[in-house]
Amino acid sequence: MPILETVKIIVSKQLGRDPSEFTAETDLAEAGYESLDVIETVFAVEEEFNIDISFNANSPDTLELRTVGDIVSVVEAMLAKQKPA
Amino acid sequence: MTRVAVTGVGAISPVGNNVTDAWRAIVAGENGIGPLDIARGHLVTCPIAAQVRDFRPADHFSLKQLSVLDRTSQFAILSAREALSDSGLDPAATASANTPVIIGTGVGGMNTLDDNFHAIYGEGKPRVHPLSIPKLMTNAPASQISMDLGLHGMTLAIASACASGAHAVGMAFQMIRSGAARIAVCGGTEACITAGTMLGWEALRVLSSDTCRPFAANRSGLVLGEGAATLVLEEWAQAVDRGARIYAEVTGFGANADAADLTSPDPGSTRQAMEIAMKDAGLVASQIDYINAHGTGTNMNDRIESGIICDLFRDAPLPLVSSTKGALGHSLGATGAMEALLTVKALHHQVVPPTANCEQPDETLGLDLVTQTARHVRIRHALSNSFAFGGLNAVLAFSAVD
Structure with a gap:
């Protein structure tokens, strides 16, 4: 399954909605995300893709996870890092 | 009473x-x-x-x-x-x-x-x-x-x-x-x-x-x-x-619940807890000389706590503020008592303890912060703030012995 589809499922589950309501451009806060939703989503994505995402709400250079597409980008980057050169 | x-x-x-x-x-x-x-x-x-x-x-x-x-x-x-x-x-x-x-x-x-x-x-x-x-x-x-x-x-x-x-x-x-x-x-x-x-x-x-x-x-x-x-x-x-040494007087207690977010403090409720403590103590903002802040060092806490302090003291001189968590970390269930104790000691010795590790104060927060070095000043009354996960707030007011 494409990464976007998997992330859409995770995000929609977090909000109790249908994945078809989400696109890569969906703004998480506008969709109803609060601070703890982001943390739970990062955890779910880490579990799903078996990756570690460096995300700390207090770090000035922390990842900006504003849209569904932002999450997809992070997952793609982490998976690319894991691939043997 | x-x-x-x-x-x-x-x-x-x-x-x-x-x-x-x-x-x-x-x-x-x-x-x-x-x-x-x-x-x-x-x-x-x-x-x-x-x-x-x-x-x-x-x-x-x-x-x-x-x-x-x-x-x-x-x-x-x-x-x-x-x-x-x-x-x-x-x-x-x-x-x-x-x-x-x-x-x-x-x-x-x-x-x-x-x-x-x-x-x-x-x-x-x-x-x-x-x-x-x-x-x-x-x-x-x-x-x-x-x-x-x-x-x-x-x-x-x-x-x-x-x-x-x-x-x-x-x-x-x-x-x-x-x-x-x-x-x-x-x-x-x-x-x-x-x-x-x-x-x-x-x-x-x-x-x-x-x-x-x-x-x-x-x-x-x-x-x-x-x-x-x-x-x-x-x-x-x-x-x-009995001629006991009295370090300070406990004069007020303000406690309430945000009934809102599990982990983000609510500005309205936390501010109200401070107001309840002051009212309970019969104090007004201009009489508070020091606040031992909850001051966890997270973006969320420090921004919200600074905001309510600035708001509460907008018509009064800003009290000195420090957080002793820079030195002690966050000891969760112990920290409120530890900070109450340090506030009592501050009143007893008339010394505001510094905020350890705060070498670059965030000027945008608008506080009168005590950083690096302790300050020997007159402290008549002080507050100690505690804002917990679960939206539970407790603020204590202490006063110096005349």
Whole structure:
């Protein structure tokens, strides 16, 4: 399954909605995300893709996870890092 | 209403294992944050914590006692012994006075829990230590203090996460003020720096990996701490009659609940808790000279807390603000009592302790911060803020002895 589809499922589950309501451009806060939703989503994505995402709400250079597409980008980057050169 | 005196203090902390050592280090701007040193620490990514060091339980307890005391109860007893001794009260008098013991704790005996559950799940052992349950129960520290010191008054634990210690002091204050008790032992304790707890906090994504810098532009999150603090509160007239040293007066208590987000403090409610404490003390903003802030060093707390302080004091001179979590980390259920104790010491010595590690104050917060160096100034009245997960707020007001 494409990464976007998997992330859409995770995000929609977090909000109790249908994945078809989400696109890569969906703004998480506008969709109803609060601070703890982001943390739970990062955890779910880490579990799903078996990756570690460096995300700390207090770090000035922390990842900006504003849209569904932002999450997809992070997952793609982490998976690319894991691939043997 | 009966006035309430603080006549005894006791503490064990990452910067000193008694009040004298801890206060000296806090005023000097030292900090107790260091490399994480725990069992199964290799499982944890976060490399630091504010741990109590150079503490040998066998120096203070018999082997028989130690078999029933989790680290959190050991800390509680030690600080309570120091506080009661410091008060100069005759132990027989406190026993006959049916002295209550009210001790805040966030999570209970986590070392006992972690060690014994690791034995089952990690080592495949079929059983745990037979005293695991009475060691880890959240009321164990309060019960153990009552047993150790022979105190027969109402004894219980207060659990309100990071405000537990402040709520405990507030409840004891109300008991004395109402006449329900003449002497009370109150405070907070926590010893939950275990692999399991650290992983739990890591998953919340709020831990700093270098140090705790409350209210600094380069703050990077909170650091877990541990320790205990105990205060002896006493009916004012009795304290005066027996010629006790009165460190400060407890004058107000404001507590409420956000009834909103689980982890983000609500500006309206937290501000209201401060207002309730001031009103309870019969004080107005212009009379407050110092606030010992909750000041966790997270973006969320420091921004919201600064905002409500600026708002509350918009028509009055800004009081001095510092956070002692830069030195002590965040000891959760103990921290409110520890900060109450340090606020009392600040009033007694007329010294505002500095915010350790705050080398680059965040100017955008608009506070009059005490950073780096302690400040010797006149402090008439002070507040100590505690805002807990679960939206539970507790603010204490203290006043200097004339």
